[in-house]
Amino acid sequence: MEVKRAYRFRFYPTPEQEAILARTFGCARFAYNHMLRLRTDAWYQRQERVGYHETSAALTALKKTPEHAWLNEVSSVPVQQALRHLQTAFANFFAKRAKYPNFRRKDGVQSAEYTTSAFKWDGSSLTLAKMKESLAIRWSRAIPKGAKVTTCTVSKDTAGRYHVSMLCDDSVSAKKKAKGEVGIDLGLTHFAILSTGEKIAAPNMFRKNEKKLAKLSRRLAKKQKGSANRLKAKLKVARMHAKVADARRDFLHKLSTRLINENQVIAIESLAVSNMQKNRSLAKSISDASWSEFVRQLTYKAQWYGRTLVGIDRWYPSSKRCSDCGHTVAKMPLFVRTWTCPECGSIHDRDVNAARNVLAAGLAVSAHGESVNPMSL
Structure with a gap:
């Protein structure tokens, strides 16, 4: 290719x-x-x-x-x-x-x-x-x-x-066909929750260096404009931001490459990140996570190496649907992390259950074509 x-x-x-x-x-x-x-x-x-x-x-x-x-x-x-x-x-x-x-x-x-x-x-x-x-x-x-x-x-x-x-x-030549299939649910406490049950911790690169960045920024604000000391302080702030960006990029590349190598089919929920960032309480954490960059890397790597990447409609009720029997509950507030299906009695971890539903919907879409609407599954 x-x-x-x-x-x-x-x-x-x-x-x-x-x-x-x-x-x-x-x-x-x-x-x-x-x-x-x-x-x-x-x-x-x-x-x-x-x-x-x-x-x-x-x-x-x-x-x-x-x-x-x-x-x-x-x-x-x-x-x-x-x-x-x-x-x-x-x-x-x-x-x-x-x-x-x-x-x-x-x-x-x-x-x-x-x-x-x-x-x-x-x-x-x-x-x-x-x-x-x-x-x-x-x-x-x-x-x-x-x-x-x-x-x-x-x-x-x-x-x-x-x-x-x-x-x-x-x-670029396609990789050997992999046996794995995975659904991914993106989050903030955990960056990615896989349908296998694995939870990948969020790196939180900005959050870990936020206090140091704030300290350097305060020092920069106190320097006289046009002075050599202001240029030095400005360079220190820029170097800290570069360090955060490099560490984040390294994490995303390593994770996306690992998922591409291990799985033939990858299903992931489509998120409206720009709309989610309008939430003032979560905007900083969402930006720090860099979901859009992660999806971008998965997209071109899947195309290069012969993998199937399926995007699931963001309105698909992955969290509210039982991955065992298919029953969908009416409401699922964010503070509910584990729940029991009223139909079959299965106990679910909210995020792992969502990842399994995303995988099921992704497999159906890849099997029947892009015209299949996950909402109808």
Whole structure:
């Protein structure tokens, strides 16, 4: 199976490379923001639509002016790619997949995308345009031989770390058929409850570091704006957030990979996470859990490795339904963690019972096709 696969590595630029990247980031950010303002003003002032080709022509004219001649000091590819990213942002907005594009901040995450004409890759070293030396990359894993690198995206996060993401045309083969089948019920006290009865504890990465983050944030708030001490304090906060995000991402990848390796069919309840986050009491814990990212990882890994992932309607009464006899009770308040079925007398753990019902509904959907409505089971 041919797929687009990205390999992300950390690298350590030399002072000269760091200066070139800083200028490249600045030019790409300027082009994005300038053309975003151009497109916004054209619509709101003259009701005129401006697309990618118009912004590309405007950028060419802009480079010829003396006051913007500095745009020619860096590779033209990342600057041009910024306009393509802006076009994609507007396409997502008009398709109602995202909000209206925002201006890029100087103190936010910086990135620049290089296509094949702007970098050299010989299988072991990567050299970007305008650079004499190859990047000092920390190779945490090997890029498969024969994989064609199509784009390289260099980024600098708010913690000051540099990463390069290498997008490849790669081939992925399906794994051997697994015997396992599992239903997953997502939660907050336990991140995932499996139909096998296993309960996987929530990592709570943010909650565990919340006090330390609050302390660092208070120190940052007391520093004078524009001072060197404020920059140092801001960097400490960013590094703590990066540590939390890395630990969370590591947990999600390990769990999703394990479930893909062990099971042929995975059934999971579809959740409206954005709506659930409107609950002020649970919003922080829901964001910390990162259910959407977990489902995203399961989705593409199942597609790559020949597994079946089934999403169950979020209105399916998985918690209120007896997994033994199928009887559904009228109400099931959240504080009820164990209950006895009035029909058959089975005693259920609320979450394990829900996971078993999710699996049963998922097996029915995968057997009869996507047109089957789990609500009718």
